[in-house]
Amino acid sequence: MAFFRGLTAVSRLRSRMDLKSQLRELIPEQQDRLKKLKSEHGKVQLGNITVDMVLGGMRGIIGMLWETSLVDPEEGIRFRGLSIPECRKVLPTAVEGGEPLPEGLLWLLLTGKVPTKDQVDALSKELLARSTVPAHVYKVIDALPVTAHPMTQFTAGIMALQVESEFQKAYGNGLPKSKLWEPTYEDCLNLIARLPPVASYVYRRIFKDGKSIEADDSLDYAANLSHMLGFDDPRMLELMRLHVTIHADHEGGNISSHTGHLVGSALSDPYLSFASSVNGLAGPLHGLANQEALLWLKSIIQETGSDVTTDQLKDYVWKTLKSGKVVHGFGHGVLRRTDPRYLCQREFALKYLPEDPLFQLLSKLYEVVPPILTELGKVKNPWPNVDAHSGLLLNHFGLSETRYHTVLFGVSRSMGVGSQLIWDRALGLPLERPKSVTMEWLENYCKNKAA
Structure with missing residues (x-):
């Protein structure tokens, strides 16, 4: 009996350490919270929208729920309420006094809780276990000219991964809407895990004569990304941890995040949604x-x-x-x-x-x-x-090929877009459909207002 009690205790411990189990506990509470917010405050006005806002790219219009982060004009980004300096203090690191592990930020974005080092290490291993890329993905990339822009090749790889979508299968089998967050979770974790090998393959194909490098099972997520690119300087590993962490999310209004949310609101699977994010990121006014x-x-x-x-x-x-x-x-x-x-x-x-x-x-x-x-x-x-x-x-540190830099931004942004997409499904957020107007409509409205 003592043996079985020991197994049960271990099972409970694993359940507490498992990211998906924590989400399963959190989601019902947040669903009730959203319902209460709608019923009690749904008619509250959030200020006046001006013609300048309509004509100026919707700047300043509050029109989207984005739980994972918030940008304060004075303080900057806060991930689930924590500033970047605070995250660098409390999130687990690979080396003492070093930069935070991105896996820790992913946990924070999804749960709102600061993970332990054991939880982060377990998540690192889970992502590594999910990171095998099907052979057809590389064939799709190889079908492109080697001169194609790195972001084009990266996006093609993401789209090729889409045939593995668990969400697409589950939706096709009639999974209830209340449970759609679960295959979304599987897709997002798989996507996040497989982006480093895809991204590094693109880099090595274009700039290093196609000589790819296998992952190192002893390394964490960002360090493995650096290693597969061909950079093993410990300082570069630390830089990649910092880079992925601070680029992961920046609330929902930026182009890459907003696009992923918009496409995802149509119940497009996470691969289709994130591919759209990457295409937005490739613009010179955003990630480029x-x-x-x-x-x-x-x-x-x-x-x-x-x-x-x-x-x-x-x-x-x-x-x-x-x-x-x-x-x-x-x-x-x-x-x-x-x-x-x-x-x-x-x-x-x-x-x-x-x-x-x-x-x-x-x-x-x-x-x-x-x-x-x-x-x-x-x-x-x-x-x-x-x-x-x-x-x-x-x-x-030697990664001097500027055309490639935005690909690393894309790998990072998957954590923020993916985390929010899981919560979009969990909260049952609706299809995004803002109202557009013509210049004639605006002119007539302004004349009537003046009269």
């Missing part, structure tokens, strides 16, 4: 900005030399702006202060690469660009954002 920021830094050095003066920098910034271009890496649609993601990357750079010429140049630009953008008068936030630093750091 990290590439543009690094290229802009390099162009400064090419034109002025490494010993650039403050006056030369000012002239170059004004030259960029007057040519009709933007200064990539500065400004943000929501934030009104320096992006905390920039600050934690700057802290990393000061620790590991203080003498890097590009980092020193960016440090000078931190003092030069904001006053110029403020003087210009068109930018509400002149401060640097996450894109200013991310490409620079990858470049320092």
Whole structure:
């Protein structure tokens, strides 16, 4: 009997450590919470929508539920209520005093709870066990010209994974709507697990003569991504842990997150939903900005030399702006202060690469660009954002192929989009269908309002 009691205790312990079991406990409570919110406060007005908001990309319109993170204009991103500095303090790490493990952030995004190191280690092993990529996925990628953009090849790989969708099978078999979150969970965990081998295959195919590298069973999620890319410097492993963590989510209004939510609201499976996210991420005004920021830094050095003066920098910034271009890496649609993601990357750079010429140049630009953008008068936030630093750091450790950098952003963003999609299904969120109007409608409305 003692033996069986011991097995039961172990089973209960595993249940508490298992991520899906925790979700099964949390979901009914959150479903009731949403019903209460609708019934008690559904008619509460959230402010007035202006014509500027309609014409300006819906900026500032509150119109989406996104549980996993929230961006405060002054404080920056909070993952389930925790700021980036707080996450770096409380989330488990691979090395003492190191950067947080992305698996820990995934747990936090899904449950709202800070996981233990044992829970994170168990999740790392689960993701590794799910990470086998079917052979047909690589064949689909290989069918593309090797010159195809890395994001094109990455998206093709995600779409090829879609034939494995558990959600598609379950929906086709008539699974009740209340249980659709479960196959969504399976798809999202499988997708997150398989993105590093797909992403690294794309990199090695384009830039390393197609010589791929197998995963290392002893490594965590982000470290394995770095290893399969071909970078095993311990500092690069730490950078990849930081990179994946801070790029994972940024509330629901950005293009990649919003697109995934929009497509998912049609009950498209997670692979279709996330492929749409990646396509949005590939735009130069979103994820591709990290590439543009690094290229802009390099162009400064090419034109002025490494010993650039403050006056030369000012002239170059004004030259960029007057040519009709933007200064990539500065400004943000929501934030009104320096992006905390920039600050934690700057802290990393000061620790590991203080003498890097590009980092020193960016440090000078931190003092030069904001006053110029403020003087210009068109930018509400002149401060640097996450894109200013991310490409620079990858470049320092040898991942200098700027065309590829956004793929790593995509791997990271899967955790935020996937976590929210699971909760979209669990809460039964409806099809997204905002109302659009014509310019004539707006003109007539404004005339009637004035009258």
